[in-house]
Amino acid sequence: MPERFYGVRHHGPGSARAVVRELTAQQPEILLVEGPPEADDLVRWVAGGGLEPPVALLGYAAEDPGRAAFWPFAVFSPEWQAIRWAVENEVPVRFFDLPYAFRVGAADPAAVVPAGPAEPAPEVPAGPADPAPEVPGTADETPPGSMTDEARRPVDPIGELASAAGYDDPERWWEDVVEHRGVPVFEAIAEAMTAIREGAAEDPEDLLREAYMRTVLREVRRKHENIAVVCGAWHVPALTRKVPVKEDTALLKGRRKGKVAFTWVPWTYGRLASWSGYGAGVTSPGWYHHLFTSADAVVPRWLVDAAGVLRAEGVPTSSAHVIEATRLAETLATLRGRPLAGLAEVTEAAEAVMCDGEPLRTELINRRLVVGERLGTVPDEMPAVPLAKDLTAQQRALRLKPEAAERELKLDLRKDTDLRRSRLLHRLRTLDVPWGEPAAGRRGTGTFREEWVLRWQPEFAVRLVEGSMWGTTVAGAASARVIRRARTAKTLAEVTALLETCLLAELGEAYPEVLAALDTRAALDADIHHLMAALPALARTLRYGDVRRTDVAGLATVAAGLLKRICAGLPSAAGSLSGDAARQLRDGVDGVHQAVSLLADDELRELWLATIESLARRPDLHGLPAGRLTRLLLDAGRLDTVEVRRRLRLPLTVGTPPAHAAAWVEGFLAGGGLLLVHDDALLTLVDEWLADVPEEAFEDVLPLLRRTFGTFEAGERRAIGERVAGPRAGAARAAVAAIDEKRAVSVLPVLGALLGREIHIREDA
Numbered sequence: 001m002p003e004r005f006y007g008v009r010h011h012g013p014g015s016a017r018a019v020v021r022e023l024t025a026q027q028p029e030i031l032l033v034e035g036p037p038e039a040d041d042l043v044r045w046v047a048g049g050g051l052e053p054p055v056a057l058l059g060y061a062a063e064d065p066g067r068a069a070f071w072p073f074a075v076f077s078p079e080w081q082a083i084r085w086a087v088e089n090e091v092p093v094r095f096f097d098l099p100y101a102f103r104v105g106a107a108d109p110a111a112v113v114p115a116g117p118a119e120p121a122p123e124v125p126a127g128p129a130d131p132a133p134e135v136p137g138t139a140d141e142t143p144p145g146s147m148t149d150e151a152r153r154p155v156d157p158i159g160e161l162a163s164a165a166g167y168d169d170p171e172r173w174w175e176d177v178v179e180h181r182g183v184p185v186f187e188a189i190a191e192a193m194t195a196i197r198e199g200a201a202e203d204p205e206d207l208l209r210e211a212y213m214r215t216v217l218r219e220v221r222r223k224h225e226n227i228a229v230v231c232g233a234w235h236v237p238a239l240t241r242k243v244p245v246k247e248d249t250a251l252l253k254g255r256r257k258g259k260v261a262f263t264w265v266p267w268t269y270g271r272l273a274s275w276s277g278y279g280a281g282v283t284s285p286g287w288y289h290h291l292f293t294s295a296d297a298v299v300p301r302w303l304v305d306a307a308g309v310l311r312a313e314g315v316p317t318s319s320a321h322v323i324e325a326t327r328l329a330e331t332l333a334t335l336r337g338r339p340l341a342g343l344a345e346v347t348e349a350a351e352a353v354m355c356d357g358e359p360l361r362t363e364l365i366n367r368r369l370v371v372g373e374r375l376g377t378v379p380d381e382m383p384a385v386p387l388a389k390d391l392t393a394q395q396r397a398l399r400l401k402p403e404a405a406e407r408e409l410k411l412d413l414r415k416d417t418d419l420r421r422s423r424l425l426h427r428l429r430t431l432d433v434p435w436g437e438p439a440a441g442r443r444g445t446g447t448f449r450e451e452w453v454l455r456w457q458p459e460f461a462v463r464l465v466e467g468s469m470w471g472t473t474v475a476g477a478a479s480a481r482v483i484r485r486a487r488t489a490k491t492l493a494e495v496t497a498l499l500e501t502c503l504l505a506e507l508g509e510a511y512p513e514v515l516a517a518l519d520t521r522a523a524l525d526a527d528i529h530h531l532m533a534a535l536p537a538l539a540r541t542l543r544y545g546d547v548r549r550t551d552v553a554g555l556a557t558v559a560a561g562l563l564k565r566i567c568a569g570l571p572s573a574a575g576s577l578s579g580d581a582a583r584q585l586r587d588g589v590d591g592v593h594q595a596v597s598l599l600a601d602d603e604l605r606e607l608w609l610a611t612i613e614s615l616a617r618r619p620d621l622h623g624l625p626a627g628r629l630t631r632l633l634l635d636a637g638r639l640d641t642v643e644v645r646r647r648l649r650l651p652l653t654v655g656t657p658p659a660h661a662a663a664w665v666e667g668f669l670a671g672g673g674l675l676l677v678h679d680d681a682l683l684t685l686v687d688e689w690l691a692d693v694p695e696e697a698f699e700d701v702l703p704l705l706r707r708t709f710g711t712f713e714a715g716e717r718r719a720i721g722e723r724v725a726g727p728r729a730g731a732a733r734a735a736v737a738a739i740d741e742k743r744a745v746s747v748l749p750v751l752g753a754l755l756g757r758e759i760h761i762r763e764d765a
């Protein structure tokens with residue numbers, strides 16, 4: 001049987017089924033698949049049960065792991081199904097795309113070696129790769145087989161075919177012609193691609209890749225006659241036409257190879273989706289997975305799953321909803337002349353019947369089902385760098401399974417297992433692997449509890465390869481990375497932040513080095529803002545070291561020395577401030593004030609309060625820090641309300657520039673509006689000053705005040721508004737506060753029955 005070319009849409013379930021049927025009928029001697037030839041040795045892993053898609057081939061430069069690329073595969077990818085068929089039938093498999101080593105070895109990869117085929121969106125090349133922004137390293141690092149340069153191609157062939165057929169959506173046309181009909185159309189697609197390529201400009205990168213493919217084909221033809229080729233449909237015309245050998249040789253001449261390494265890594269459907277930035281992706285990987293795995297009753301099964309998603313979120317969804325939604329989807333498909341209800345029809349039906357027209361519920365179904373949250377797996381025996389293997393062992397020991405879906409993790413640091421989990425997550429963040437992110441609004445070092453949000457991303461595999469330059473274990477690599485950063489730190493705050501990292505991640509090996517760098521930097525750094533920025537992390541390290549069972553001896557002396565230098569330099573740094581400088585000083589003072597409260601040292605607290613008390617009395621001080629210092633002193637009990645009212649009147653008096661007064665009020669009120677809620681005199685002062693602001697100055701003051709009051713909680717703003725509203729608000733509150741005793745007593749018998757006890761009314765009540 002002569003060689004056969006199967007031009008496919010990558011990640012297309014219809015193409016996947018058709019390829020398997022055709023291979024079974026052809027029974028080829030060898031299978032060629034578009035992909036990186038350096039990964040040929042990894043094909044054998046497809047036969048085992050431990051490699052479960054979605055997975056991806058990860059290729060990276062051996063000398064610079066940051067230059068890396070992915071070739072993802074899903075269970076519905078035609079390449080994956082073709083490889084599985086070949087392995088199960090003991091047919092040799094070869095990847096025959098341009099080697100990734102050519103791209104790594106090129107002096108100018110973007111100009112010399114293709115950054116990937118300019119495949120049209122539906123015609124995705126075999127072994128597509130994730131775009132470079134998802135991979136650390138060079139910004140233009142895209143491998144052969146990627147789809148990131150599709151915009152460079154002058155024509156979208158599938159779009160042209162869809163338009164010729166009267167479709168305004170190429171995706172819908174492809175579903176109707178290929179996915180839903182289940183009929184092999186390889187010859188027709190190849191003929192259409194040939195016609196389109198005849199009138200389109202050629203991409204130089206496509207020409208280079210296709211020259212290499214033809215070279216491999218010639219080599220294989222010397223030994224085999226019955227050959228099967230699975231590649232992107234765009235390439236089929238170039239591979240079937242006669243091209244002189246010397247032309248291909250001339251194109252490939254002078255290419256230099258670099259040293260690369262390949263392995264399998266888990267992938268996710270979220271990363272397979274084209275909206276994530278992956279050029280070779282599809283818009284609905286979860287839907288395509290359903291089409292491939294559901295042999296019959298595609299629409300009802302899908303809507304049953306959608307009902308399950310809604311029920312899990314507390315939305316009542318019955319079987320009647322599913323039945324009616326199925327009928328509506330099938331009716332829509334009939335009216336639109338489609339062979340089977342597609343994603344558009346089932347989505348519209350689900351939104352109308354099951355979601356009550358709520359877009360948020362529809363979006364939930366899209367996120368959970370249309371895209372999906374599936375994460376692939378690879379065998380433990382898969383070749384990997386020692387750092388990745390160490391992480392896998394720790395994940396297993398700590399019962400932390402990587403998942404593509406976002407989930408919350410609550411830790412109690414008094415428990416050994418939770419403490420070890422916390423240390424692992426902090427160590428990974430040090431290596432730029434943020435598998436866990438601290439939950440918003442919660443600080444992990446302030447109590448015995450931590451809250452994390454976990455979500456595993458495929459690109460972490462590359463960062464683990466990069467991190468292997470620092471060590472073979474997570475702890476060792478994190479320690480080496482922290483030591484390096486401490487030695488190259490440019491500010492004192494960077495060093496103290498690293499000291500806190502040593503605490504959170506328990507990096508005992510790095511601690512002495514970071515402490516030595518802290519001593520050196522603290523002695524040399526005289527910038528008052530650097531000193532103020534450095535103290536908070538140091539104070540947290542001292543205050544919460546015992547929570548994490550970490551030795552923090554010696555840091556108290558360093559912290560005391562920093563605070564004394566801050567107190568000595570603060571007065572000179574507070575003169576003649578611009579608006580930005582005043583804001584920077586205000587923020588620095590806030591940080592130091594919180595740090596002093598954590599240090600729990602009475603002498604240091606007295607020194608700090610005396611310093612800001614003296615500074616707050618200066619008449620030339622900018623309004624923003626002046627108001628803030630007054631508020632801090634009031635909260636600390638160093639000023640009474642009478643003195644605060646006097647100081648507030650000074651910037652609010654007639655003749656003071658409104659901008660200065662507004663800055664003073666902003667500094668004083670920053671951090672919360674409860675003071676205005678409970679102090680009528682202060683509220684009256686602010687209200688009267690605001691009413692007296694001249695009309696021509698009001699526009700300058702308004703943005704400052706809006707920024708200040710915008711930081712208050714909604715309840716605080718509402719309470720302030722009610723107090724400013726005057727007598728009517730007071731009367732309303734009095735009316736609400738009035739209690740009708742007769743009506744109140746009437747409910748007591750029912751309340752007693754609910755509580756299971758008799759309620760007696762006191763006579764003196």
